[in-house]
Amino acid sequence: MTVYNFSAGPAVLPKPVLEMAQKEMLDYRGSGMSVMELSHRSSEFDEIIKAAELRLRELMAIPDNYKVLFLQGGASLQFSMIPLNLAKKSKKAYYIVGGSWGKKAYTEAVKLSKTIDFDPQLLASSEDTVYNHIPTFDSKTIDKEAAYVHLTTNNTIEGTTIYDLPDTNGVPIVADMSSNILAVRYRVADFGMIYAGAQKNIGPAGVTIVIIRDDLLNDTPVLSSMLDYRIQADNGSLYNTPPTYGIYIARLVFDYVASLGGVDAMETKNVEKATLLYDFIDKSEFYSNPVSVKADRSICNIPFVTPSDELDKLFNKEALEHDFKNIKGHRSVGGMRASIYNAFPLEGVQELVAFMKAFEERNKG
Ligand code: PLP
Incomplete structure (x- = not known):
């Protein structure tokens, strides 16, 4: 009998991608090495990460004024990196909480607000109805000076989606797109930042995609270099050793999605x-x-x-x-x-x- 894997993540990957990975496992395109053995500074890996980025830009029509980063730490680390990098001194940052992952993002922001000076606000929540719908709000209540409005495009656990983005009064939208990136069409230019763990529609767990508009990159250093978008962007996601094999599979998946x-x-x-x-x-x-x-x-x-x-x-x-x-x-x-x-x-x-x-x-x- 055929096995069907309904996992929410790590999830099923395209068979042709796995077959290609198997074929190239011991000898990546005549290099005599597995991708896992390639230096992240090698010309072979340079080609892989650049091709991955290029293809993702093509697939999502990412405008030139956005950086694409391949990071680690899962979507969950973004819950902390976002306030660390994007929060503004004494300013608000709003959270639309339509599911358990959005609640975690908000909770993490509240935790960080004890250490850094910003004001996370719960803009809307559907927690009282066990997140059985996307919560709504009056956009006029949004302070135009706020740093960002965070939302989750697809609530993986509860099975709801924001298809049409809300009016945020001009404040940049930061979106956790972990469970519907490349599955639903969004206009990247409508977001200040998009992030996603790879393990649903992109590849193995361990790679986190961040797409961030240039003007939102921090001008002053944050707590730690590894958590600093500017440093990661300036180093082309190679500030430290990136998850090379995961990026390679992501590249194959991007090529495959394009071919379809x-x-x-x-x-x-x-x-x-x-x-x-x-x-x-x-x-x-x-x-x-x-x-x-x-x-x-x-x-x-x-x-x-x-x-x-x-x-x-x-x-x-x-x-x-x-x-x-x-x-x-x-x-x-x-x-x-x-x-x-x-x-x-x-x-x-x-x-x-x-x-x-x-x-x-x-x-x-
Ligand atoms: N955000 C959403 C929408 C998710 O579905 C998940 C995981 O399933 C996460 C965040 C957490 O991702 P990670 O395990 O990569 O930290």
Whole structure:
């Protein structure tokens, strides 16, 4: 039986990419070395990181006045790096919290505000309804002098997405795009900064992409050189040894996405996959999706539940036996979650729907 991996991250990677990596594993393009053995200062690696950046710029149509950085520490380290670099003395920084990861970003900012002088503000939150929709707010309440407005484009755990960016009264938007980068088309110029951990749509865990507008790069040094966007940018992401193998896989993924038609083609495919599952859930009286506003539904992470916790448990058990891996919902919300990022095949969603139908038949009252 085919294994379908519904993991929210690290997630499924395109087979042709893994095959290429396997082919090049012992001898990278005639170098006689594995990519893992290449110096990050070598001409071979220089070509890899430059090609990765170029392709990402092409895929996302990143304007020239934005830097692209390949960093480490995951998206979670960005929760700290953002205030350290972007916060302005005594000024506000707003957080729109539509999910657990956004809450973590906000919490980290509050923690840092005890050490550095800035004023993190909770602009909007849907925590009181277990993040079942994207919270809204009145843009007139935003202080124009604020440093940034932070948001999460895709709430991985709760399965909601901001498709249309809010009016932030001219204040730059800083976005955690970890779970829908390259899966949904956004206009980079609408953001001050975008960041994403690689392990969903880009490659192995360990690489973090940062796309930052030049004017937001800090002029004064921050706490530590490793945490300093300016230093990382001035050194072309080679201030220290970068995650070379992860950057190599990212490059292969970027090339592969381009060969399939780029982000628009990915989005079309993702909409097709997600619609199949949502349509089935909506027609069923057995399954439900906890998101309360249909327009906020994610096309990347689709949570769903059966009528009871016991049946959820049974579903997860039988799904695993059926070689549907990692479909269990996040430990904080329970139920099930199908993460169907770019590399997840349509056939996997078709098989899931067939499985869900059969499970319903066996277990409806
Ligand atoms: N932000 C979002 C939206 C996520 O989905 C995740 C991880 O799943 C994170 C942040 C944390 O990422 P990392 O584990 O790379 O720190």
